[in-house]
Amino acid sequence: MQYVLEVKDLTVKQKGSFQPLLKDISFTLKKGEILGILGESGSGKSLTALSILGLLPKELYYEKGQILFNGMNLLTLKEDEFAKLRGKEISIILQDPLSSLNPVLSIEEQLSEMVKFHLGLNGKEGKELIIKTLREVGVPDPELRLKNYPHELSGGLRQRVMIAMGIVCSPQILIADEPTTALDLTIQLQIIALLKKLNQEKGLSLIFITHDLGILRWLAERILVYYRGEILEIAQTRDLFSNPLHPYTKLLFSSYPGKGERIFLANTLKGDSSNGLSYCSFYERCFHPCDKSLREAPALMEVQSEHWVRCFQSA
Ligand SMILES: Nc1ncnc2c1ncn2[C@@H]1O[C@H](COP(=O)(O)OP(=O)(O)OP(=O)(O)O)[C@@H](O)[C@H]1O
Ligand SMILES: [Mg+2]
Structure with missing residues (x-):
């Protein structure tokens, strides 16, 4: 399998703080793949993008992990080496072009x-x-x-x-961080169609970050579900919609109205992103929490082919 990007156990903290903002983030991006990142506000989506581009704000630091770009660990690069790569091999499009x-x-x-x-x-x-x-x-x-x-x-x-x-x-990788949120619907759809065309025609590997389940259902081949700085589930888009395993993903999809309609993860769902927990980060919101999840934090486990979940009860 040819991965253009492999993120392994990436943990990011704020200086002076014990609790990580990103905790053990691990995922892969295949060459020519469209990978979606879904998560509520503050769950760590943009920090993941900034980590990959070596643009973490000064007050944050990489505590552990690797970010492999075609096998090369980006976290070992000096800033001038990173600058040569940024925009050339890995690019980002942000939500608000006026500020970029x-x-x-x-x-x-x-x-x-x-x-x-x-x-x-x-x-x-x-x-x-x-x-x-x-x-x-x-x-x-x-x-x-x-x-x-x-x-x-x-x-x-x-x-x-x-x-x-x-x-x-x-570039080999384009990261689009909510690139259409500020635009009206017709323009949003045009921009997304354009990104898909660039992926198909140029073999561009794309990471698309959004609150919008409907867009990802149409655009992404696989989806990462973020919650409080962790990945709770990774699956092929079709599997995730037909067979969500994590209680959080089930909760999100229970309000999904179906084909053709669109729902957003509301900003009001905003959770506390910090997660230095020694128990399951979803414990408080789980309908049927198990005893083990209060004593131990579950790891992300591959429970079916290419379907990963961070939950004792789904594993
Ligand atoms: N410079 C910073 N210093 C301290 N904490 C930060 C900094 N930047 C981000 N954070 C915190 O990290 C967490 C994750 O932020 P991030 O911007 O990645 O969220 P997000 O998933 O992109 O949210 P949104 O959907 O609102 O864009 C948030 O709780 C945020 O407050
Ligand atoms: Mg963001």
Whole structure:
């Protein structure tokens, strides 16, 4: 099996705090796969993305674990080595392009910087690649748009420019962290269809982070279910919907209205993310907690082929 990314036992803490924000996160990403990360607000989805990109906020640190990119442990890289990889091999698109695009640089200047730094392309060659990429992501009249500044573009176009920045250097992995939440529904669907097309046509491996079960059902091949900094379940999308094993996943899906309709994990479900527990993190919310789960924290176990669950009763 060819994994482009393997995360092993990743544990992230805040300096001076005992409780981890990410605890023993382990998963794989296959080449050309679309992997979904589902979880309520504060469950650790963005921290996982930032960890993979070596962009953890200063007050946080990696306590243990490995992040293997084609077998190379990213956590051993120096910052200048990481900078060469970021945007070139692994890219991220964020929810709010206005805060990720530089407001004082034109679209051309922002994209030129990237192709110059990562690919050494200047002048005409660089410009041709930029225009081709903008066209690929559905920016109309890219030659004219190059001169625009981010605030001059609509939300949908800005998000397309972000995607262009994410793919212009042909990365192997693209992480999309709730890239459509701020957009209206039609534009959301267009952006998601675009990401799927890039996955199919370019073999891009994609990690898609969202609260939206409906999007993941349609888009993702496998799904990771996050809760309080842990992964509670990993399964093929079809298996997860037809046979959810963890009580938390069952709870989420019990309110899922079915094909064609969409539900979101409400931000009001927000839990306390910190989990330094020596018992099951879902204990308080479980309908039928077992005695063992109060004495011990369950490990993530593969109970069926490619179906993993962190629950004594489902194992
Ligand atoms: N710089 C930081 N310092 C301390 N704690 C942090 C920091 N960044 C994030 N956290 C905490 O880590 C936890 C996980 O945050 P994260 O941003 O990964 O959540 P998320 O799953 O992406 O949520 P959302 O769906 O709201 O984006 C949260 O409880 C958050 O408060
Ligand atoms: Mg987030």
